[in-house]
Amino acid sequence: MAAALKVFLLLLQGSLCVTFEITMPLSIDGLTGSCVKVPCTFDFNSKFDVDLDDSCKAIWIRGSTGGTVVFDSDLTGDQASGNLTGNLLNKECTTIFYNMPLSHSDNYYFRIQCDNNLKGTYPTGVRITTQNSLDQPTITPSTLEVEEGALVTLNCTAVAPCPILPPDLTWTPRIGDIEEKHESESMVSVMNFTSSYLHNGQNFSCTALYKPQAGNTDPRFEKFMTLHVLYPPKNTSVSYSATVKEGSLVNLTCDGNANPAVYTWYKVNGGQVTDVGSGKRFSTTVSEVDRQFYCKVSNIYGTQNSSITQIDVxxxxxxxxxxxxxxxxxxxxxxxxxxxxxxxxxxxxxxxxxxxxxxxxxxxxxxxxxxxxxxxxxxxxxxxxxxxxxxxxxxxxxDIQYLPKNTSVSVDPSGPVQDGSSVTLTCTSIANPVAVNFTWFRAAGREEKVMGSERDLTFNVTKLSEDQYYCEALNIHGPGISESVSFDVTFPPEILSSSRCIKISSMIRCSCYSQGNPPPSLVWKLAGEPVNHSTAIPIREESLGNVGMKSIITLYDLDEDTLSLVCLSINSLGFDSFAFNMSFSKTEQGLHSLSFGIGFVVAALGMLLVCVPLLLIYYRKGKVISSSDKAETCNPVVTDAINSSKVDVIYANKAFLEEREVAEEEPLHYVNVDFAKLQAHSKGKPGEGEIRGLDSKTEYAEIHLQSRGSIGGDAEEEENVSDTQLEQEKTP
Structure with a gap:
């Protein structure tokens, strides 16, 4: 507000000159919608002091001394536009004007008016101006730098144009102790606190909140100041961007609380520490090795290092x-x-x-x-x-290891091989680790024999051998066994000594047995001329296994003196022939009559050895064999039976001659006959069968069992011929 002005007035009343004096500001600023206080004192010539009584009132005129009355101290309640706070009897004219209008600016003049001679308007007034804003509060000191721990006092002062509605002063942040006091034209707030490093650089604000009249909005005015606190380093740390790729540049920041602050950077590699830079921020290229750093903050108050930061590279x-x-x-x-x-x-x-x-x-x-x-x-x-x-x-x-598999045998040469030639067997197998041991086996029937222990096995083959060969490949995980192999051994034809002729009545039947590989073909020559199958001379051929062939020729009513019969056997490797002796006595014979005789004698002796003991036992038990059962045969004990197709047995009977048909051949069964056990199994019935062979324990022979119905008067007319054929037998 402007300084008070003392005005001396000379008033002329009648013939007297009176001097008037008033003191008040030249101008006052107020807030729109609020009140305004005008401090005021007045004075006049002392001779009028007696006229200053309770009848006096204060009047304020706006615009000019003769303008509009805006205040009358006699008005009260709702009619009052203000309040006279001064005491007129003490010459105090201080007045508060209520609810100042918006954007108002005008001169106001004071008038003293009493119910006597004391009346007068002071010619000098005060200019009142109202607006929507006031000056910001003031904070002292406006800037402040203190050491940590020092006592700080901050003062906030705001103008108070309306004494009945002073502003509310608020500190932000509000710390320490706060004292407030209301002065004549202002409001003062004092905040006291002890400085901390946390206050360094902190902005403190003082806000003055005014409360206008008549429901107007509350204006707010604010003032800031910044506090600087000097302190040693605290809470020093390093920060960096979240993702750092190896080989890229990284920006490191030293976040140290210190005022003032000096920054130094260090790199750590194992036990070695290197000074690498200065400043609050530091940039460097990082890798898996160069990724550990720390910073140091120092000032005159102290020094502090951050912890070692390992960058997430x-x-x-x-x-x-x-x-x-x-x-x-x-x-x-x-x-x-x-x-x-x-x-x-x-x-x-x-x-x-x-x-x-x-x-x-x-x-x-x-x-x-x-x-x-x-x-x-x-x-x-x-x-x-x-x-x-x-x-x-x-x-x-x-490396997946396994025992030998796909074990197989290869034969060199492959295919058929000639009798007596050399063959090489090679054992091959897939194994991991590779097979290191090989074993060769020869299987002959139920017997096996180790033949070698090399990958290759070489030997000479023999004809008619049924031996089979296989190999075993062995590694550390076990054996692998191949399939068995056998050989197709080729050899030229040979006619077997079992070939012969038999004569029954006027019929001559000749059988030619031959073997060879490839299987031979048989040709008959009668009197030097080839003979083919016909009704007059029937010829029947039959294969005997894989390498044998049998041909049977039947001749009727031939002249024995002029007859010569030859069997010729032929294959791709050669041929063989056999000339039959066509001279017959009571006993039929061929070129090999001596062999047939020996076989017959041996067979007869065998029968005697078997049947005589059985007959004795039978008679001792008082059993009599009827004449109708004379043709029944014994039942020998048969063991180790095997099948073969190398040799067949021929026989003739009377029925065959009468029907002029080729006799039916029965298959040959190879057995081992144990005659010593015959007695126990025959139950004392000798003569129940007929066996022809070379020994009591024959490798194989034919046992022909006759039905009881066919044995009788015709049994003596039937002729059976059985011959033992050994595998080793060869044509002379």
Whole structure:
């Protein structure tokens, strides 16, 4: 407000000159909608002091001394536009004007008016101006720098044009102790507190909130100041951007609380510390090795180091390798796990497995192979990948081992081989590790014999051998056995000594037995001329196994003196012939009559050895054999029966001659006959069968069992011929 002005007035009343004096500001600023206080004192000539009584009132006129009355101290209640706070009797004219209008500015003049001679308007007034804003509060001191721990006093002063509605003063932040006092034209708030490093650089504000009249909005005015606190370093740390890729530039910030602050940067590599820079911020290229840093903050009040900061350096996969569990070769059928390991930041997010150039279906850091097979063997590698790149592991070879398989025998030469020639058998097998031991076996019936221990086996083949050969391949995991092989041994034809003729009545029947490989063909020559099958001379041929052939020719009513019969056997390797002796006595015979006689004698002796004891036992038990049962045969004990097709037995009977048909041949059964056990099984019935052979224990022979119905008067007319044919027998 402007300084008070003392006005001296000379008033002329009648013939007297009176001097008037008033003191008040030249101008006052007020807030729209609020009240305004005008401090005021007046004075006049002392001779009028007696007229200053209770009848006097204060009047304020706006505009000019003759203008509009805006205040009358006699008006009260709702009619009052203000309040006279001064005491007129003490010459105090201080007045408060209520609810000042918006954007108002005018001169106001004071008038003293009493119910006597004291009346007068002071010619000098005060200019009152109202507006929507006032000056901001003031904070003292406006700037402040103190050491940590010092006592701080902040003063906030705001104008108070309306004494009945002073402003509310608020500190932000509100700390320490606060005292407020209302002065004549202002409001003062004092805040006292002890400084801390936390207050350094902090803005303190003082807000003055005014409360206007007549429901107007509350205007607010604010003032700021910044406090600077000097203190040693505290809470020193390092910060950096969240993601840093290896080889890139990183910005480091030293976050130290100190005032003032001096910054120094250090790099740590193992036990070595290097000074690398200064300043609050530091930029450097980082790697897996160069990624540890710390900073130091210092001032005159102290020094403090941050902790060592290890920067999170991100990089693509490195050192990608495969670990095999369990280690070493694995046996077929077992399980194996492959683990892909890699260093990466961030960690590997994707693993891909490869066998050779082919991608495996299974994903993840491990590849589990169950029930491994030989096909599982090979080179494996894995690819590890994260957001920064990928890397392939080195190759590892998975070795799946197994015992020998697909073991087989190859024959050189392949195909048929001639009797007595050399053959080489080779044993081949697939194995891991490879087979190191080989064993050859020869199987003859139920007997086996070891023949060699090399991969190859060489020997000479013999005809008619049914021996089979196989090999065994062995490695550390076990054996593998091949299938058996046999040989197709070729040899030229040979006619067997069992070939013969028999004569019954006027019929001559000749049988020619031959063997050879390839199987021979048989040709008959009668009197030097080839003979073909016809009704007059029937010829029947029959194969005997794979290498034998039998041909039977039947001749009727021939002149024995002029008859010569030859059997000729032919194949691709040669031929053989046999001339039959057509001279007959009571006993039929061929060229080999001596052999037939020996066989007959031996067979007869065998029958005597078997049947005589049986007959004695039978008669002792008082049993009599009727004449109708004379043709029944014994039942010998037969053991070790085997089948063969090398030799067949021919026989003739009367029915065949009468019907002029070829006799039906029965198959030959090869047995070992134990005559010593015959008694126990024959139950004392000798003569129930007929056996012809060379010995009591014959390698094979024919046992011809006759039905009881056919044995009788015709039994003596039937002729049976059985011959033993050994495998070693050869045409002379």
């Amino acid at each position: 991100q990089f693509p996969p490195k050192e990608t390798t495969i670990i095999t569990q369990p280690k070493g070769p694995r046996l077929e059928g077992s399980s194996v796990s492959l683990l892909c390991k890699s260093r990466a930041n961030p960690p590997v997010t994707n693993y891909t497995w490869y066998k050779g150039d082919e991608e495996e279906k299974e994903a993840g850091s491990s590849l589990v192979l169950n029930n491994v097979k030989p096909s599982s063997s090979g080179d494996y590698y894995c690819a590890a990948k994260n957001e920064h790149g990928d890397q392939n592991s080195t190759l590892i070879r998975l």
